[in-house]
Amino acid sequence: MDPVAFTVFSIKVHWYGIAYFTSFLIVNYLTIRRLSYIYSAKHIEKALSFAFLGMIIGGRLGYIMLYEPSKLLNVMEAIAIWNGGMAAYGGFIGGISFLYFKSKLYKIKIIDMLNTLACYMPIALFFGRVANWINNEIPGKVLYDNAQNIIFHHPVILYSILFEGVILYFLINFKNNLRLNSITESNLFFISYGVIRLVLDYFRAVESSMFYCLTYGQVFSIMMIIFAVIMHHYKSKLSTD
Template structure:
């Protein structure tokens, strides 16, 4: 163990209290991710040079799409957590599944929920599916970044015990210094993945529908797997077969599917 650890910044999870109403950083993270994603998606859709002849959403369509995505992420994230991470508990106490204010969201569930919402939106608007997915993939890392920062503020989803000089003692993690894995994941899933998809967008990837989506899906899967090596597994699950975690198992198919989509999209001629 190190002789010292970096002091964990004790930030109140409640950003603002107005009487009985508490506004939490976690909720603000969701709002910031959605609003900044909405703003960037409108800018991307407005630039003809990025798309060539590829059919795409109009900037005004993004105003409607953001509502669909928000519901898909929240519903899918909660359902995913219940199914993937603590099903026996919620089978015994099913009404607790509705108590979202107690926490418990799954990215993989939110990802599937958003995918369903995007698919329904594209069908309703009679738009080709892949360009809709590409726009969402281009901006999703923004929300991932803010979400992981909120995890850090809440002192949750902390890392494994370590002796690195930048280890922290988390309030709910016992007396041992741990990896600040939320910050690792914010960097990989947020910053690095955002740079990757934005470089692809600027280099004409939107002219090959599915390329940005595939890169995001595979990139997230890889980033999550790396992050899981430093993150403490969920207490109710622990390590699974072969020392894997649930996050790793759910991310492995994302890597395979994402790479397959990238290969297929890369073989298509660019639209314009």
């Protein structure tokens, strides 16, 4: 598919931009609706807008530093997110960092924001992966190569849409029905997303930048899982004391 959705007055509107903008509107609306009885809706929106900016900066910077460091020397290429190239974990780090500072400014508990955002982040991941698919990004490993030299690849981006978007959404939002009420939404998100990425990255085509036999995504997945498990253990210990 063409990565450009349409053109207005010679300005190209990319599917990538539509995906991010749509994700922000939906997550922003749902988060405000859920937390506005505790905090100011205006403050929540400002905190989310700042976090969104941090996510974009962190995601793009993380991708460039890990996979295309040469683009750091070219400002226009570095900021051209419409051409694709965003690191999910860079986005998480940037978004959470920016969210922390803004939430602290408005006296919003960061844990309330994280637990709420964890419920709706799969929606953003869904749209982001659809944009990856439209841009023909994230190729999969060879699944089957027949005698006619027709090569089939793992549709890893479709796996991602299903697991990171659909399944993760239902897992977190219906966790109590699954008897997972002892774990917070944010910790469940970190652990579940980490496991999903750890597995799905195995089906990706070999990346140019690897950490030994692991992709950088798998390395960060392991780190995030360990962090979330420690935080869950710490919270459980506090609850029993």
